[in-house]
Each structure stands twice: as C-alpha cells, then as structure tokens.
Amino acid sequence: MKLPSLRDVATEARLLLIGIPVFLWTMIPIYHMFLFAISPKEDAFSGKLWPDHPTLHNFEIVFKQQHYFLRDFYVQFWNSLVIAAAVGVLTLFIATAAAFSISRLKVPGGRLVMNLALFTYFIPAAFLAVPMYRTMGNYGLLNNHWALILAMVTIASPYAIWVLKQASDKLPVELDEAAVMDGATTLQIFRLVYLPLMMPSLVAIGTYAVLLAWNEYLYAFLLLSNDREITLPVALGNFLAADDSPWELLMTTGFIYALPPAAVYYAFRRYMVGGLTAGAVKS
Amino acid sequence: MAITLSGDQSIPAPPLSSRLTTTQVWGIALLTPYLLVFLAFVVYPVCYGLWLARAPSNYVALYNDPIFARAAVNTLIFLVIGINIKMVIALFLSGFFAQQRTWIKWLSVIFILPWAVPSIPTILSVRFMLNPEWGMINHYIFAFTGDDGPNWLNDPTVALTMAIGVHIWKSLPFWTMILITGRLAIAQDLFEAAEVDGANWWQKFRFITWPSMQTLYITCTLLSMIWTLGDFNSVYLLTGGGPADLTHVLSTLGIRYLRLDQLSLAMAAIVCAMPFVLPLIYFMMKRLSR
Numbered sequence: 351m352k353l354p355s356l357r358d359v360a361t362e363a364r365l366l367l368i369g370i371p372v373f374l375w376t377m378i379p380i381y382h383m384f385l386f387a388i389s390p391k392e393d394a395f396s397g398k399l400w401p402d403h404p405t406l407h408n409f410e411i412v413f414k415q416q417h418y419f420l421r422d423f424y425v426q427f428w429n430s431l432v433i434a435a436a437v438g439v440l441t442l443f444i445a446t447a448a449a450f451s452i453s454r455l456k457v458p459g460g461r462l463v464m465n466l467a468l469f470t471y472f473i474p475a476a477f478l479a480v481p482m483y484r485t486m487g488n489y490g491l492l493n494n495h496w497a498l499i500l501a502m503v504t505i506a507s508p509y510a511i512w513v514l515k516q517a518s519d520k521l522p523v524e525l526d527e528a529a530v531m532d533g534a535t536t537l538q539i540f541r542l543v544y545l546p547l548m549m550p551s552l553v554a555i556g557t558y559a560v561l562l563a564w565n566e567y568l569y570a571f572l573l574l575s576n577d578r579e580i581t582l583p584v585a586l587g588n589f590l591a592a593d594d595s596p597w598e599l600l601m602t603t604g605f606i607y608a609l610p611p612a613a614v615y616y617a618f619r620r621y622m623v624g625g626l627t628a629g630a631v632k633s
Numbered sequence: 634m635a636i637t638l639s640g641d642q643s644i645p646a647p648p649l650s651s652r653l654t655t656t657q658v659w660g661i662a663l664l665t666p667y668l669l670v671f672l673a674f675v676v677y678p679v680c681y682g683l684w685l686a687r688a689p690s691n692y693v694a695l696y697n698d699p700i701f702a703r704a705a706v707n708t709l710i711f712l713v714i715g716i717n718i719k720m721v722i723a724l725f726l727s728g729f730f731a732q733q734r735t736w737i738k739w740l741s742v743i744f745i746l747p748w749a750v751p752s753i754p755t756i757l758s759v760r761f762m763l764n765p766e767w768g769m770i771n772h773y774i775f776a777f778t779g780d781d782g783p784n785w786l787n788d789p790t791v792a793l794t795m796a797i798g799v800h801i802w803k804s805l806p807f808w809t810m811i812l813i814t815g816r817l818a819i820a821q822d823l824f825e826a827a828e829v830d831g832a833n834w835w836q837k838f839r840f841i842t843w844p845s846m847q848t849l850y851i852t853c854t855l856l857s858m859i860w861t862l863g864d865f866n867s868v869y870l871l872t873g874g875g876p877a878d879l880t881h882v883l884s885t886l887g888i889r890y891l892r893l894d895q896l897s898l899a900m901a902a903i904v905c906a907m908p909f910v911l912p913l914i915y916f917m918m919k920r921l922s923r
Contacts, residue, residue, distance in 0.1 A: 444670060476863040477884065604755075612750050619745075
C-alpha cells in the first residue's frame with residue numbers, strides 16, 4: 351500500500367476546507383425545516399439541534415387536516431398538482447409546435463417570432479405580473495385556475511421554444527427530405543420523425559414547466575385568493591397572516607410541498623443538465 | 634382575358650391557397666397557439682400597462698415617494714453588489730466542483746438542493762432562524778456569548794443583506810453548474826502544458842481559465858442581473874419589504890402599489906426601470922439569438 355504524500359494530504363485538506371462550509375451553507379436552512387417538521391412545538395422553539403422527542407405528529411396533523419390553516423390541505427395540494435400538470439402539457443404542446451414550425455418548416459417570420467419570444471423571456475416575471483394581474487381581471491379569469499395556468503404557460507413557453515428550437519436545429523435536414531421523398535405529410539414527419547428524436551429535450555422542457563408552475567408563488571398569490579382555489583405555496587404564505595403562526599406545522603407542510611419537485615428534479619437530472627444548462631447560456 | 638403587365642401593380646392577388654404551400658400553411662397553423670398566447674398575455678398586458686402609466690403625474694408621485702427612491706437604491710445594491718459576489722463565488726466553486734473526487738461528486742448532488750426545492754419553505758425557514766427571540770441563530774449567540782443577538786430583520790441594512798444572502802443561497806447552485814460546464818469545456822492539455830512550464834495556480838487561472846471563460850462569465854452575470862430584477866420571493870418572503878418599507882426592491886414595490894390599488898404607480902415604477910433593463914435585454918438578445 352502506498353502512503354499518501356504530504357502534498358496529497360495538504361491538497362485534500364484544502365478541498366475539505368471548502369467542502370465543509372459549502373455543505374453546511376447548503377444544508378442548514380433545509381435541515382432547519384426538517385428539524386421543525388419532526389419536533390413537537392416546545393422542542394422546535396428551544397433551539398436544539400435534535401429534538402428530545404422526535405415525532406411524526408406534525409405530519410399526522412397535516413394529513414388529517416387538524417388545524418385551521420390546514421383545513422383545505424388536500425384541495426390545495428390537488429390544485430397545485432392539476433395546475434402544474436396543465437402547464438406542463440400546454441407548454442409542451444405550444445412550444446413543440448412553434449419550434450417545429452420555426453426550425454423545420456422555416457415558416458416566414460419565424461425568426462421574428464423567436465426574437466419576440468426571447469424578449470419575453472427576459473422581461474422580469476415580477477414586472478409582467480403587474481399588468482398581467484389587471485389583464486386577467488379584464489378577461490374575467492381572476493380566482494380561476496385558468497388564470498394561473500395561462501400566466502405560467504406565457505412565462506414558460508419562450509424558454510421552452512428557444513431550447514427546443516436549438517435542439518431541433520441540430521437534427522439533420524436530410525431526415526425531413528427523406529421522409530418527404532417517401533411521401534410523408536407534414537403531420538407524419540412531426541409525429542413519426544420529429545417527436546421521437548426530440549424526446550430527451552421534451553422531457554427536460556416538460557419537467558422545467560411543471561416545476562416552474564409547482565414552485566410559483568407570486569403569480570399564484572396574485573391571481574388566486576379563494577381558500578379552495580389557491581395552491582400550496584399561497585397557503586404557506588397565508589400562515590404568516592397570524593401572529594402566533596404554528597411554525598412547526600408550516601415547516602411540515604413546506605417539507606411535504608418541497609418533496610415532489612426535489613424528487614422530480616433528481617429523477618430527471620440527467621435530462622435537466624443536458625437539456626437545460628446547455629441551452630441556458632450559450633458561450 | 635389578356636393579362637396586361639403594366640407597372641401599376643394592379644394584378645389581383647392569386648387566392649391565398651395557391652400562394653402558400655401546404656408546408657407554409659402547416660407552419661403558420663403550428664405557430665398560431667404561441668402567437669395567441671403572446672398577443673393575449675404579453676402584448677395586451679404590456680400595452681395596457683404602458684397606457685395606464687402614461688400620465689406624467691404618476692412620475693411626479695413616484696418622485697415624491699421616499700419608498701420608491703429607497704427601493705431603487707436597494708435594487709441597485711442587490712444587483713451590483715449581490716450578483717457580483719454571487720458570480721465570483723460561483724466561479725470559485727466551479728473550480729472546486731470540477732475536481733475529480735468521489736466525495737466532491739456527492740457533495741455536488743447535495744449542493745444542487747437549494748435550486749431543486751421551492752423557495753417558499755426554505756426562505757421561511759431562514760426567516761424563522763433569524764427570529765430574534767425564538768430563532769436558532771440568536772439562541773446560539775446567547776448560549777456562547779451570554780448576550781442577546783441582534784434583531785436581524787429589524788435593521789434595514791442587515792435585513793437587505795440577509796435577503797441578498799437568501800438570493801445567493803437559492804441561485805448559486807444554478808450558476809455554479811453553468812460555469813462548471815464552461816470549465817470542463819477547456820482543453821486539458823493546456824493545463825498539462827502549463828504544468829510542465831511550472832505555472833502556479835494563479836497563472837493557470839489568469840492565462841488559461843479566465844480567457845476561455847470570460848465571455849460565459851459576463852453573459853451569466855448580465856443574465857442573472859436581469860432575472861434578479863424579477864426576484865420577488867427573496868425580499869418579500871424574508872422581510873416583506875419591512876421594516877418600515879425600507880427593504881423594498883422594485884419587484885416588491887410594484888406588487889405593493891398593486892395591492893394598494895395604485896396600478897398606474899406600479900407601472901410607472903416599472904417604466905422607470907426600463908432605461909436600465911432594455912439595454913441589458915438588447916445585449917442578451919444579440920448574444921443568444923445567433
């Protein structure tokens with residue numbers, strides 16, 4: 351066995367000197383949330399790093415909706431789920447159609463539309479929220495799930511179109527030409543050639559849109575207000591309305607709310623890293 | 634009937650169907666869904682908002698509102714100081730994570746968590762940690778020093794710093810990840826050659842890493858600045874703009890006006906930011922649309 355040289359040890363020590371603070375920095379807020387979720391109320395407020403009596407009682411309260419703030423937990427969870435799924439499906443449909451049209455069919459004016467979409471992508475979301483709120487009011491959609499779905503589709507599509515266009519530009523033109531030779535119609539090319547080849551990017555974009563909608567707070571709390579229409583993040587924000595908020599329940603609900611996106615993210619990480627980061631910034 | 638080819642361009646246009654090929658019809662049809670969304674939820678709101686903000690009296694009112702001036706300064710601090718600190722750390726950490734070690738690989742999986750989880754519960758978690766009476770941080774300050782810790786979120790400077798910290802916590806993983814891809818694209822033999830020539834780490838960074846990454850780094854910084862303008866959560870969920878509306882940034886201020894039913898003021902505040910935002914957007918579009 352070869353003993354590590356002094357230089358190797360020094361390098362490793364220096365790396366650890368960076369690694370440990372990075373680990374703590376990343377984990378402390380998340381651990382703190384988890385700690386609250388498994389602590390009875392007295393322990394949560396005592397500042398202990400591990401509760402004397404760890405318990406799942408908070409989860410029980412949430413799942414049985416046994417608190418005033420949690421009385422619509424399942425409805426709100428369902429709302430979040432339905433809205434995220436709808437945004438995912440609609441964004442995929444709109445963006446794939448647009449990217450196919452711009453990149454493969456070379457529709458006249460396609461470049462202009464791409465630039466308009468890109469411009470939208472760069473408008474800060476919180477700025478667009480102000481006129482969007484009034485617009486949804488004008489359309490009579492306030493307090494309707496469609497308001498949030500359409501707003502999120504508007505925000506998700508530009509990036510989706512851009513990434514999908516980049517990806518489809520890379521597919522060889524010969525594929526389309528060969529298919530046309532064989533007498534394929536445009537729709538057949540789209541369905542049988544284009545969609546299968548684009549699968550990895552489609553998975554990445556679908557995931558992106560779903561997570562964006564699930565995580566959205568600002569638009570959700572502007573556009574929805576009725577207790578049975580709001581999504582989970584808005585419900586979490588409403589906890590703060592009271593002075594004696596049950597923080598251990600807030601953190602428990604937040605923990606439950608944070609699990610699905612984290613799971614989805616890690617499940618699709620391979621696609622996300624390849625499909626999104628490469629597209630996010632072109633060097 | 635004889636067709637006269639005169640120069641007066643009075644030739645009747647052929648019917649639409651024969652001018653467009655089937656492909657083009659399909660192209661337009663497939664582009665229509667997005668165009669509808671764009672018209673209904675981008676063009677109309679933006680035009681409507683600008684129309685609401687047209688009266689000069691709005692800008693006078695903004696000018697006289699001390700909260701607006703404060704928010705503008707806060708936004709500037711957030712962008713210029715916050716983002717640059719974040720990007721320098723990201724650049725540094727991208728070098729760390731590019732090291733080939735198993736434990737670093739695992740750490741990078743954990744490191745991405747703040748980006749992967751929604752911001753509401755984690756920001757609220759930080760908010761409670763900073764609670765002066767019950768929070769973890771002051772509990773330990775008291776345990777170790779016997780003194781009461783500061784009332785973190787009650788001091789505008791500290792509160793804004795904490796909001797910037799939360800923003801960095803949340804988005805650092807994303808930018809680090811992007812910079813790692815940039816770093817891994819650099820040809821390794823450059824470093825090997827430098828090693829042979831006896832270059833130290835600073836020289837390697839100065840003459841190999843930085844030249845190959847500076848375009849990416851600057852693009853990322855500008856992009857992050859544009860996006861951070863729209864970062865509503867970090868400030869709103871941590872400080873709510875308080876104490877005394879001193880920690881607002883433009884995005885939370887816009888929503889504050891909106892909630893006070895002063896939509897035209899909200900739009901005017903956004904219009905005031907445009908001279909700074911539009912050049913950034915223009916620059917980014919130039920970079921990305923080619």
